Amino acid sequence: MSEARRTLFARLRQLYARPPEEEQRARETIAAHLADREPNLLPARARVAGAEAVALFERMARRVQTDVERVAARSEVVRTVARYLRYHGVPQRLRLAPHPLLEEAGFAEQSLMTVARGAADPSDPVGVTVAEAGIAETGTLMLCSSPQCPTLLAFLPETSIVLLPTAQVVGSYEEAWQLLRARYGQPPRSVNFITGPSRTGDIAQKITLGAHGPRRLLVILVEERDAA
Amino acid sequence: MEVASLHFRDRARRALADARLQQALAVVRAGWQDTRARAIRELPEFDELRDIAREIRDHVLAHLDLYLELFEARAREAGAVVHYARDAEEARRIVLELLEARNARRVTKSKSMVCEEIGLAEAIESAGMTRVETDLGEYIIQLANEPPSHLIGPAVHVTQERIAELFAHHHGTSPGDSPEDLVAEARRVLRQRYLEADAGITGANFLVAESGSIITVTNEGNAELTQGLPRLHIVVASIEKLVPRMEDAFTLLRLLARSATGQEFSAYTTVVTGPKREGDLDGPEAMHLVLVDNGRSNLLAGRLRPILRCIRCGACMNHCPVYLAVGGHAYGWVYVGPMGAVLTPHFVGIERAYPLPEASTFCGRCEEVCPVRIPLPELMRYWREEAWRRQLASALARRALALWAFVARRPRLYRMLADLATRTLARLAGRRRRFRRLPFAGGWTAARDLPAPEGGTFLTHHRRARRR
Numbered sequence: 001m002s003e004a005r006r007t008l009f010a011r012l013r014q015l016y017a018r019p020p021e022e023e024q025r026a027r028e029t030i031a032a033h034l035a036d037r038e039p040n041l042l043p044a045r046a047r048v049a050g051a052e053a054v055a056l057f058e059r060m061a062r063r064v065q066t067d068v069e070r071v072a073a074r075s076e077v078v079r080t081v082a083r084y085l086r087y088h089g090v091p092q093r094l095r096l097a098p099h100p101l102l103e104e105a106g107f108a109e110q111s112l113m114t115v116a117r118g119a120a121d122p123s124d125p126v127g128v129t130v131a132e133a134g135i136a137e138t139g140t141l142m143l144c145s146s147p148q149c150p151t152l153l154a155f156l157p158e159t160s161i162v163l164l165p166t167a168q169v170v171g172s173y174e175e176a177w178q179l180l181r182a183r184y185g186q187p188p189r190s191v192n193f194i195t196g197p198s199r200t201g202d203i204a205q206k207i208t209l210g211a212h213g214p215r216r217l218l219v220i221l222v223e224e225r226d227a228a
Numbered sequence: 229m230e231v232a233s234l235h236f237r238d239r240a241r242r243a244l245a246d247a248r249l250q251q252a253l254a255v256v257r258a259g260w261q262d263t264r265a266r267a268i269r270e271l272p273e274f275d276e277l278r279d280i281a282r283e284i285r286d287h288v289l290a291h292l293d294l295y296l297e298l299f300e301a302r303a304r305e306a307g308a309v310v311h312y313a314r315d316a317e318e319a320r321r322i323v324l325e326l327l328e329a330r331n332a333r334r335v336t337k338s339k340s341m342v343c344e345e346i347g348l349a350e351a352i353e354s355a356g357m358t359r360v361e362t363d364l365g366e367y368i369i370q371l372a373n374e375p376p377s378h379l380i381g382p383a384v385h386v387t388q389e390r391i392a393e394l395f396a397h398h399h400g401t402s403p404g405d406s407p408e409d410l411v412a413e414a415r416r417v418l419r420q421r422y423l424e425a426d427a428g429i430t431g432a433n434f435l436v437a438e439s440g441s442i443i444t445v446t447n448e449g450n451a452e453l454t455q456g457l458p459r460l461h462i463v464v465a466s467i468e469k470l471v472p473r474m475e476d477a478f479t480l481l482r483l484l485a486r487s488a489t490g491q492e493f494s495a496y497t498t499v500v501t502g503p504k505r506e507g508d509l510d511g512p513e514a515m516h517l518v519l520v521d522n523g524r525s526n527l528l529a530g531r532l533r534p535i536l537r538c539i540r541c542g543a544c545m546n547h548c549p550v551y552l553a554v555g556g557h558a559y560g561w562v563y564v565g566p567m568g569a570v571l572t573p574h575f576v577g578i579e580r581a582y583p584l585p586e587a588s589t590f591c592g593r594c595e596e597v598c599p600v601r602i603p604l605p606e607l608m609r610y611w612r613e614e615a616w617r618r619q620l621a622s623a624l625a626r627r628a629l630a631l632w633a634f635v636a637r638r639p640r641l642y643r644m645l646a647d648l649a650t651r652t653l654a655r656l657a658g659r660r661r662r663f664r665r666l667p668f669a670g671g672w673t674a675a676r677d678l679p680a681p682e683g684g685t686f687l688t689h690h691r692r693a694r695r696r
Contacts, residue, residue: 004312008467011525012293030294033287033472034438040280040479043273064495098509119509122423138493147507155452173478186306187439187474189505190456193497198449201489202365202381203407204388205255211364211411212418213449213496 037181039174046137046172053136054169054221060139064196065209067218070166074222077105081128081161082113084218090125090159097129099148101163101222120156127153127214128161132183133176134169134219138195141219142176145190154194160214162194165222229347229375231576232560236583239558249555252385256378260546263490264597271486281483282601284476285537288468289528295437295470296519302440306502308515316346319520323348323429323462324355326516330460332357332426338444338451339363340431341540342466342520344376344562345575348429360421362450364414371398377556377564379542380488385555418450428454428512432465433539434480435519438473441501442517445484445494452498461503461512466520468528468536474499480539483599487541527574531610535570537600544594544604550587559584566594566604573611582620585611643687650681 018026048056058068069080085092093114096102107115120127129149133142141162145151154160170176173193180187198213209215232239243249268274288295300310313319327335335357343349349370352359361370365383369376371394376382383391392405395413403413430451432442442463444451455461471477485491504511527536545551545565556564561581563571569584585608594604615621621629635642657663657680666673683689 002312004314004318007314008312008521008525009293009296011521012296012528015525015529016290016293026291026294030291030298030472034298036473037475039475040284041273041276043271043277043482045271060492064492122419140493145505145508145511147509150509151452152456152510155449155456173481174475177474177478186302187441187499187501189306189501189503189508189511190452191499191501192452193493193499194495195493195497196495199447199495200364200411201447202363202368202383203391203410205252205259205381205384206407208407208411210415211448211450212362212415212422212453 037178039172042172042174043137048136048171053171054134054166056136056171057134057139057169058221060136061196061219062139064139065199065217066139066196067216068221069218070221070223072223074101074105074224077163077220077222078107078110078113080220081218082110084161085126085159088159088216093124094126094128095120095124095153095157097127097149097153099130101130101165102128105163119150120152122156124157126159126161127157128163129153131162131164131219132168132191133179134164134166134221135173135176135193136169136171137173140173141192141194142173142180143192143194144180144184144188145192146188151190151192154192155213158210158215159218160197160216161218161220163220163222165224169221229344229350229562231572231580233572233576233581233584235560236558236587239560240554240587243554243558248387248390249385252387253552253555256381256384256546257552260489260542264487264543264546265490267486267490267492270492271482274483274486277479277482278599278601280479281539281599282537284471284479285539285600288470288472289533289536292467292470292528295472296467299435299437299440299470300519302438303502303517304440306440307505308440308502308517311516311518313346313518313520313522315522316520319346319464319518319522320348320351322518323464324351326460326462327352327357327427328355330426332460334358334360334421334425335427335429336360336362336422336425336454336458337366337429338431338446338454339366339382340429340464341379341562342431342522343429343464346464346520346522348464360418360425362418362422362448362454363446364411364448364450367414367418368394371395375557375562378545379540379564379567381542385557422453422457425454425458427460427462428456428458429462429464430455432463432469433484434471434477435465435469436472436474436477436499437470439501441474441499443477443481444498444500445481445496447489447491447495449496452496455500455512456510459513461500461515463515463517464520465517466522466524468524480599484539484541487543487597487599523574532570532574532607534602535567535574535607537602538567538571539600540567541599543597543599544602547593547597549589549591549593554587559587566608567602570604570607570611573614578611578614579618579620582611582615585609585615643685646685647688650685654680654682656680 200211368383503515
């Protein structure tokens with residue numbers, strides 16, 4: 001261990017100067033706190049579930065300039081994407097996360113789209129990926145890095161499209177994190193909470209979209225029950 | 229960064245006369261105060277969350293050794309390398325060694341106050357490497373070669389026209405000067421810098437003990453590109469940033485954006501745990517964490533401990549009548565506004581910063597809006613006492629205060645003098661019943677008239693009323 005580490009810890013221990021029994025108690029206190037998975041306080045707004053949560057998610061997401069589309073089945077995803085890109089005059093050139101949900105969406109059969117898979121390339125105009133959860137209280141997406149979901153797909157391209165199965169919309173950040181714990185134990189390398197497209201207020205305090213990350217963000221809510 | 233806090237008065241005077249700065253500060257006043265108020269109206273639990281937030285921060289500050297130990301172990305398990313730095317010099321050396329070991333030439337950096345505090349930017353450049361700030365505000369002040377003037381809006385003092393000039397000068401292009409044009413131009417230029425960077429440096433808004441994760445919060449998405457594109461990610465974070473669990477981080481995050489910009493949540497909150505994993509398609513190959521003390525363990529030991537609760541939201545400055553009048557640069561160092569008036573004397577020494585805790589009317593707005601309820605006026609008072617004890621105030625001020633103390637401790641003398649002064653002033657005021665100019669009070673009467681006292685002191689009235 002480094003000299004700096006030794007000095008710092010010695011300094012902290014000297015400062016707290018806990019006698020042995022108190023040290024024991026302090027360790028028990030923090031162990032109990034860490035084992036407790038209860039949220040501290042959930043705002044009333046976040047205590048929603050099911051269709052109500054999806055509706056709140058949509059409303060809050062729109063408030064921060066996220067575009068939201070609902071589709072009843074994964075087979076409608078491709079059409080929705082094509083229409084959105086056409087509307088915004090964005091080239092139909094997509095980079096997809098190698099995720100099962102996207103594999104099954106039928107992008108491969110599209111002759112008018114150029115489709116690539118894998119990590120984002122700086123020249124990609126459009127990135128399509130899948131969210132692990134949606135959080136209703138602020139219209140926030142939770143994306144988890146994995147071999148199936150490269151992180152930068154949601155950051156490098158100017159247009160970011162994220163699929164979100166409605167079954168995975170929860171009320172609060174805490175519930176989303178519980179889903180993550182249940183699924184992965186320790187968190188994946190990168191967990192991105194995304195609330196609207198990239199923005200800055202650094203020029204004349206005027207909110208401008210597309211600072212470094214996406215200029216536009218489309219969330220496609222997939223209402224299929226077994227979409228996950 | 230050179231410490232110029234002793235020149236607060238001169239700098240404040242210049243700031244007051246600077247029309248462009250005043251225009252920018254008016255926007256802060258109108259913008260961030262209102263948006264925060266609106267966000268809080270929409271979250272009825274805000275005050276209750278503040279109480280919990282204060283408890284979380286105090287709990288961590290009472291067990292920093294234990295949480296630090298746990299954080300370090302978990303971060304290691306996730307594959308990150310943990311370093312400790314006792315002071316600014318050691319922190320700079322560790323970062324430079326990491327960069328040099330990988331032959332890094334080009335470094336991108338997202339906004340980090342502790343990096344400003346330890347003077348990392350200058351160190352990187354002195355070592356012959358290129359540094360590019362990726363937060364748009366930081367990038368602008370890097371081009372302007374100025375220090376930040378606000379915690380979350382470092383370039384809040386730079387007008388749109390000046391930004392257009394800076395871009396034209398440094399990029400050799402003229403992109404147009406609407407905010408949209410300028411943002412697009414910055415995006416184009418910085419995109420290239422991200423891609424060619426050998427290393428990315430970020431700070432951390434929080435360190436999560438249970439998982440060894442770091443949390444970054446941005447609106448631009450620059451922290452993610454800074455840490456996600458190069459091979460090496462270095463995190464510089466101060467030790468008090470710890471929170472026990474993600475649940476605790478979420479409580480603080482609910483307060484952070486609302487207190488800062490009045491957003492309900494910032495656009496990007498990212499939790500990073502270690503470097504790229506087996507099978508991952510992107511992410512840095514190595515992640516190093518540099519945990520900086522730089523005097524924080526001293527703060528922990530004394531009366532200033534509550535300042536370590538600070539989550540760097542900037543609400544105290546957005547609501548400070550002094551900050552809003554003079555801006556950040558008047559404070560003369562990295563940390564500005566009320567939190568800066570408490571932190572700067574600690575980092576640079578009270579003898580080099582004693583005007584800062586004086587630069588307050590003690591109106592208490594800062595404490596009122598602080599999401600973790602830091603008693604900022606009380607902490608500034610601590611420094612005033614310290615400055616007094618060390619006889620740092622001018623001889624005149626000290627003599628005047630000593631005289632005041634002498635009189636204030638003798639009620640009968642005080643009453644007699646107050647009575648005399650009231651009557652004398654009333655008589656001297658003449659028919660206008662106000663003073664345009666007063667000897668020894670030129671500072672006060674320069675901008676307004678002093679109304680003459682009328683009808684005797686409060687105690688005279690009180691006594692008369694009782695007799696009736």
